Structure formats: structure tokens, C-alpha cells
Amino acid sequence: MAFLVPILVCVVCMLFSYYLWKKSCPDTDNEPPMVPGGLPLLGHVLKFMGDSIHLWRVLNDFASNSYANGGVVAASVGPRTIYMVTDPDDIFTITNTSLDKDDIYDLGRPWIGDGLLTARASTWKIKRKLLNPAFSQTVMDGFMGVFNKQARKLVKDLEPEVGKGPFDHWTYTKHNALETICLTAMGVDFTDHTILNSQYVTAVDEILKIIAVRFRKFWLHSDYTFRWSNVKKKQDACLKILHNMSDTVIKRRKTEFDNNNILPERTTIPGKKFKAFMDLLFELSVEKGVMNDRELREHVDTMIVGGYDTTATVLMYTLLLLGSHPEVQEKVYQELKVVLGDSDRDVEKHDLSQLVYLEAVLKESLRLYPIGPVLGRRLDKNVQLKNYTLAAGRSCFLLLFGIHKHPMWGADVDQFNPDRWMDPASLPDNPNAFAAFSLGRRICIGKTYAYMSLKTTLAHVLRKYRFKGDHTQLELKFVVLLKPTSGYYVSIEERL
Numbered sequence: 383m384a385f386l387v388p389i390l391v392c393v394v395c396m397l398f399s400y401y402l403w404k405k406s407c408p409d410t411d412n413e414p415p416m417v418p419g420g421l422p423l424l425g426h427v428l429k430f431m432g433d434s435i436h437l438w439r440v441l442n443d444f445a446s447n448s449y450a451n452g453g454v455v456a457a458s459v460g461p462r463t464i465y466m467v468t469d470p471d472d473i474f475t476i477t478n479t480s481l482d483k484d485d486i487y488d489l490g491r492p493w494i495g496d497g498l499l500t501a502r503a504s505t506w507k508i509k510r511k512l513l514n515p516a517f518s519q520t521v522m523d524g525f526m527g528v529f530n531k532q533a534r535k536l537v538k539d540l541e542p543e544v545g546k547g548p549f550d551h552w553t554y555t556k557h558n559a560l561e562t563i564c565l566t567a568m569g570v571d572f573t574d575h576t577i578l579n580s581q582y583v584t585a586v587d588e589i590l591k592i593i594a595v596r597f598r599k600f601w602l603h604s605d606y607t608f609r610w611s612n613v614k615k616k617q618d619a620c621l622k623i624l625h626n627m628s629d630t631v632i633k634r635r636k637t638e639f640d641n642n643n644i645l646p647e648r649t650t651i652p653g654k655k656f657k658a659f660m661d662l663l664f665e666l667s668v669e670k671g672v673m674n675d676r677e678l679r680e681h682v683d684t685m686i687v688g689g690y691d692t693t694a695t696v697l698m699y700t701l702l703l704l705g706s707h708p709e710v711q712e713k714v715y716q717e718l719k720v721v722l723g724d725s726d727r728d729v730e731k732h733d734l735s736q737l738v739y740l741e742a743v744l745k746e747s748l749r750l751y752p753i754g755p756v757l758g759r760r761l762d763k764n765v766q767l768k769n770y771t772l773a774a775g776r777s778c779f780l781l782l783f784g785i786h787k788h789p790m791w792g793a794d795v796d797q798f799n800p801d802r803w804m805d806p807a808s809l810p811d812n813p814n815a816f817a818a819f820s821l822g823r824r825i826c827i828g829k830t831y832a833y834m835s836l837k838t839t840l841a842h843v844l845r846k847y848r849f850k851g852d853h854t855q856l857e858l859k860f861v862v863l864l865k866p867t868s869g870y871y872v873s874i875e876e877r878l
């Protein structure tokens with residue numbers, strides 16, 4: 383019987399911790415309903431167990447449940463209650479009242495520290511104000527030379543695939559997008575095949591995978607257990623390369639600055655000059671003394687995290703959708719002919735506002751495949767929503783994909799129909815119905831960058847090639863971002 387004593391002590395301790403946790407975040411008077419299927423003490427923890435394909439299905443079930451329950455549901459993971467929200471207005475309220483990110487974002491901290499994406503609410507406002515000018519329209523316009531150069535490079539890179547049947551276009555879009563973001567964020571040209579550059583490309587991919595693995599294996603969330611894992615060793619190796627790159631570039635800029643007291647603009651194609659984010663921020667830090675080297679590095683690394691996988695994946699989905707809908711692709715092509723004529727000229731900034739159908743295609747692609755489908759916020763106070771009150775201290779997951787699949791989009795909610803964006807009357811009567819870049823105060827800072835680079839790239843690629851594909855074969859998984867597991871093959875033919 384003596385062996386039962388330690389077990390009993392353990393159980394009592396667990397129950398006591400459970401009780402303390404519950405007490406630390408008490409329910410409000412008007413809690414949203416729990417999704418069905420919870421077990422005593424464990425709650426819904428078993429539902430979350432499984433691979434990332436399973437996790438995506440579970441999240442979709444939660445979204446359906448939320449529609450049927452006034453836009454919000456709760457689930458429990460042991461003693462913790464977490465909320466899941468699909469109502470667009472409630473999501474808007476939460477994004478404006480609760481600026482702190484959920485602890486899960488800490489997984490990105492080893493790389494990007496306290497950059498904008500992960501910044502705590504207490505410092506976020508100052509940082510955002512500081513960085514906003516680096517995303518001004520004038521700075522973005524300066525990137526048009528880079529976007530055109532990179533788009534032409536993608537057209538050239540795709541050439542060997544013409545007429546060869548299905549191929550994986552992701553490998554092309556991801557390399558191209560990483561080169562573009564590194565050029566605009568750091569002023570480093572990754573088409574120069576130096577050892578540091580090629581190591582960097584591999585390390586970026588590797589660390590994004592590590593974050594996804596850690597996210598899925600909840601026992602690796604704690605820094606204590608993570609410290610002893612093999613994944614940590616891999617992460618350290620990646621971080622060494624990633625931080626070394628940013629530090630090297632910062633050092634280079636310092637020398638350039640010390641020699642001339644100003645950083646020169648960079649050139650990609652003759653006559654087109656631009657200032658990289660790194661240079662803009664470096665000048666700010668010298669002028670106003672507002673950031674040290676570590677902070678500078680964190681901001682630049684955050685641009686790369688925010689801008690690389692997102693634009694690359696959106697481009698991949700969009701080409702696949704266009705390949706699956708030849709009539710839409712033809713309409714885009716006709717618009718390109720009207721705006722750009724028959725010449726092979728560069729896309730200019732004033733062309734972009736005229737490519738309205740192309741923009742509709744991008745929005746529809748982001749609606750069906752929102753790359754950041756779920757955001758996490760930590761509630762620092764009770765939050766009053768339309769139907770419920772959420773309790774302070776809890777985690778709240780904003781199911782952005784749930785807004786995009788909401789019944790308010792009508793019977794064709796699951797169809798790819800860019801035409802809906804051409805007539806405001808055919809869109810839901812709600813300003814928060816489209817949330818691919820998030821909503822509220824922490825909305826994506828790179829939205830204009832994303833549209834400008836994606837439109838320029840698509841314009842070049844689509845006037846040269848005709849795509850064929852089948853997006854219905856896609857199987858999706860949730861790995862922090864929304865990614866396909868397979869079936870994203872396309873084939874291309876040259877337009878004559």
C-alpha cells in the first residue's frame with residue numbers, strides 16, 4: 383500500500399494546481415458555450431492530438447460550431463479555457479482591445495526577439511509608430527524596380543518547365559520571394575551565390591519548420607523541456623547563421639555610414655533606386671538614437687519572417703487557382719493587355735491601381751486560402767462581445783478563416799469567384815468580412831508591400847505563360863500558417 387502514497391500525493395497536487403489555475407481566471411457571468419466532446423479534467427486536449435492535417439480539420443469543426451453559437455465557442459485544455467471566435471465584429475473588437483499576443487508567439491522569439499510581430503503590448507505602440515514610415519507609399523514605390531527585376535527573374539527561372547507537364551511551382555515561388563524580401567529588407571542580393579547567402583536560405587526554411595514542429599508538439603512549448611531536445615540544437619545552429627547574416631550586414635552599413643555620413647540608395651536596375659528597410663532603420667537609429675543593434679536586427683528579421691513565406695505561399699495558391707479556372711485566367715490576361723499593352727515593359731506604380739481584376743483574384747485567393755488563418759491574443763481584461771463576455775487572463779484564438787467561410791458570403795462561399803469583388807453589392811454587408819491581413823490596430827504592416835509585389839510578379843508571369851492546375855486536389859494542414867500537404871503541381875505553356 384505504501385507505493386500508493388506518492389501517487390496519491392501527485393494526484394492531490396495536480397487537483398490543487400487545477401483548482402488554483404481555475405481560480406486565477408474566473409468565468410464571467412456570460413461565458414460562450416463549450417464545444418461538445420470535452421472530458422472531465424482533460425477537457426478537449428485529445429481533440430488537439432494528431433498531425434497538422436487533423437488539426438486543420440478540428441479547427442474547421444470549431445468554426446462550424448461557433449457559427450451555430452453566436453460566433454464564439456470555448457474549449458478547455460486541462461484547467462485552461464480558450465476561446466475561439468469567428469464573428470467578424472467580435473474579432474474586430476478583440477483585435478482593438480487586446481493587443482497582447484498569446485504566449486504561443488514566444489516560439490518565434492529566439493529568432494525575431496521583440497520585433498513587431500511578437501512585441502508585447504507595452505512596447506508595440508512605440509515600435510509601430512517608429513516603423514510605419516518605413517512602409518510609407520513613397521518607400522514602397524521605390525521597391526518597384528526590385529519587384530520588376532525579381533518578377534522577370536521568375537519568368538526566366540520557369541522557362542525550362544514550359545511544355546514539360548506538371549511540376550512543383552512552390553520551389554520557384556519560395557526562392558523568388560525570399561530573394562525579394564532579403565533585397566528590400568537588407569539590401570542583400572541573394573542572386574550572388576555566396577556561401578553565407580546559401581546557408582542563410584537553408585536556415586530560414588529550417589527555422590520555420592522548427593517553429594512549426596515545436597508548435598505541434600506541445601511538450602516542446604516549455605523552454606525547459608525544449609532545452610534538452612534535438613530540435614533545440616538544430617535551432618541554435620540556424621540562429622547562428624541567421625543572426626550572423628543580419629549582424630554582418632549591420633556592420634557593413636556602419637562602415638559605409640562612417641565613411642560618408644549617409645547611406646547611399648541601392649540600385650537593382652539602371653535608373654531605379656531604393657532604400658532597404660535596414661538602411662532606413664539604421665539612419666533612424668543614428669539620427670534619433672532610438673534603437674540599438676539588437677533591436678535593429680530584430681526589426682529586419684521580422685520583415686523577413688512576415689514577408690517571405692506569406693507572399694511566396696499566396697503566389698503559389700493564386701497560380702494554382704488560376705490554373706484551375708482558365709476563364710478567370712483569360713480575364714486577367716485581357717486586363718493586362720489593356721493596362722500594359724502588347725509590350726514587354728516593366729509594370730509601373732500607376733499600372734497597379736488599374737489592375738483591378740487582378741486585385742480581385744488576389745483577394746479571392748486570400749479569402750479561400752488565408753495564409754495566417756488563426757491569430758492568438760491574450761486577454762488582459764474582460765472583453766464584452768455582442769453575445770458573450772470573455773474572461774481576463776485567458777487565450778483567445780481568432781479564426782480568420784472562419785470569417786472567410788462565414789455563411790454571410792452566400793451559397794457560393796466555397797467557390798473561387800473573383801467577380802464578387804467587382805461589385806460591392808455582391809459582397810457581405812460588413813467591413814470586417816475580409817480579414818486576411820488581420821483586423822484592428824495590429825493589422826499587417828506589409829499589406830501594401832504584399833499587393834504591390836504580388837501584382838507585379840503575377841503581371842509578368844501571366845502575360846508570358848498560361849497555367850494549368852487543379853486546386854481541388856489540395857489537402858491543407860495547419861502549421862502556424864495554412865499550407866498544402868500535396869497536390870500543388872501546375873503545368874505551363876508559353877503564350878504566343
Ligand code: HEM
Pocket residue numbers: 498499500510684685686688689690692693696748753754757758818819820823824825826827828829831832
Ligand atoms: C499576402 C501576404 C501577407 C499576409 C496574408 C499577411 C498577413 C498578416 C497577418 C494576418 C498579420 C497579423 C498577425 C498576428 O496578429 O498575429 C500580419 C502581421 C504582420 N505582418 Fe503581414 N502578411 C503578409 C505580408 C507581409 C509582408 C510582405 C510583410 C513585411 C514586409 C509583413 C509584415 C508583418 C508584420 C511586421 C506584422 C506584425 C504587425 C504588428 O503587430 O504591428 N507581412 N500579417
